[in-house]
Amino acid sequence: MAGIAEILVALSRAVWRELSSLNSITGNNFFLVCLLLMMQPQSVYFLILLLGVLLLFPLSSDPMSKIPPSRLALWPLSGRQMMLLRVASFWLSPVVWIAAAIILWAGRAMLGMQFFLIAAVYHATSIGVAALLARAPGANVMLHLPPVPTHLGRLVQKNIRESLSMLDPYLALLLAVSGTIFRIARPNAEPDAFLGVMILTVIAMSTYGQCLFALDSGSGFTRYKLMPLHGWQIVAAKNVAFMLVLFPMVLPLAPLAGMAAGMAALAVGNHASVLHRRPQPRWRFTGGANIETGALQVFCLVSAGVTTYRVNGAFVLLSAVALVGSIWYYGRRFDRLR
Numbered sequence: 001m002a003g004i005a006e007i008l009v010a011l012s013r014a015v016w017r018e019l020s021s022l023n024s025i026t027g028n029n030f031f032l033v034c035l036l037l038m039m040q041p042q043s044v045y046f047l048i049l050l051l052g053v054l055l056l057f058p059l060s061s062d063p064m065s066k067i068p069p070s071r072l073a074l075w076p077l078s079g080r081q082m083m084l085l086r087v088a089s090f091w092l093s094p095v096v097w098i099a100a101a102i103i104l105w106a107g108r109a110m111l112g113m114q115f116f117l118i119a120a121v122y123h124a125t126s127i128g129v130a131a132l133l134a135r136a137p138g139a140n141v142m143l144h145l146p147p148v149p150t151h152l153g154r155l156v157q158k159n160i161r162e163s164l165s166m167l168d169p170y171l172a173l174l175l176a177v178s179g180t181i182f183r184i185a186r187p188n189a190e191p192d193a194f195l196g197v198m199i200l201t202v203i204a205m206s207t208y209g210q211c212l213f214a215l216d217s218g219s220g221f222t223r224y225k226l227m228p229l230h231g232w233q234i235v236a237a238k239n240v241a242f243m244l245v246l247f248p249m250v251l252p253l254a255p256l257a258g259m260a261a262g263m264a265a266l267a268v269g270n271h272a273s274v275l276h277r278r279p280q281p282r283w284r285f286t287g288g289a290n291i292e293t294g295a296l297q298v299f300c301l302v303s304a305g306v307t308t309y310r311v312n313g314a315f316v317l318l319s320a321v322a323l324v325g326s327i328w329y330y331g332r333r334f335d336r337l338r
Helices: 002-027 030-038 045-059 069-076 079-090 094-104 108-136 153-163 167-184 191-210 216-228 232-250 255-275 291-310 311-337
Strands: none
Touching: 002 030, 002 045, 002 079, 030 045, 030 191, 030 291, 045 094, 045 108, 045 167, 108 255, 153 232, 167 191, 167 232, 191 232, 191 255, 191 291, 232 255, 232 291, 255 291, 255 311, 291 311
């Protein structure tokens, strides 16, 4: 029993470290915008719901998954001890404590049980997907993303895979799908409603524009030093990957304004991406460099998107020029860092 207790203590520390990594959301542009919208609570409930839906995935992860399978196989645990460890580790899951708080502290037993059942479905889904990928690695959709047909195609493909390992694109996708469904259901709705959804979609992606190199390891930067590429080409590959992920989302809403907003977000974000690299844990919301950069980024993308949408579509060219200048300048800075 002493060995089981020691394992549970180590697991609790690992769960707490993983839970603390969710703090990255507090530096996310979308979260900060939601805080501003709290002055009108009725307009923010749906946005908070989307954040909660995505946060349930990391919250409902299996604590036992923190133990490497090779190490677990070496531990001298009997079948009974393994079962005891499995049952005890279940109570370390954050969703269990959240459900208990809803039931005991808030006095909402039905709501607590509903939350727990939803989290259990998330948990079972994550275990099932992990088991499927372990048995059939070829089922991983990320491995079948086609490269862009240029000499930077493989680099862009790698960058797209990296961006899809963060929660930001999935939040943007939920917003874009919701806006598209609303557009189909209400074809005579006010056009500005779709502009608003598009702006929120770009904001959901924008923080990642400050952390384009955040998922590159030390060995990744070593490869950049060995690549026969200029710095602007490496930065451009990151920016192209971002825009390729964003474009299908804004296409049914306001494509031209969405592209202008996305390019404006990148033109500002390249500064933090190149000069202030912040490592990010995967499957979390991206934490931005600082509030000042996030505020400037949101201001520029909103201005670019609204101006392109309401005044003249040709204003998208200003965003394109700003992005090209940003890629060239920070590409040179990247060369110096290499």
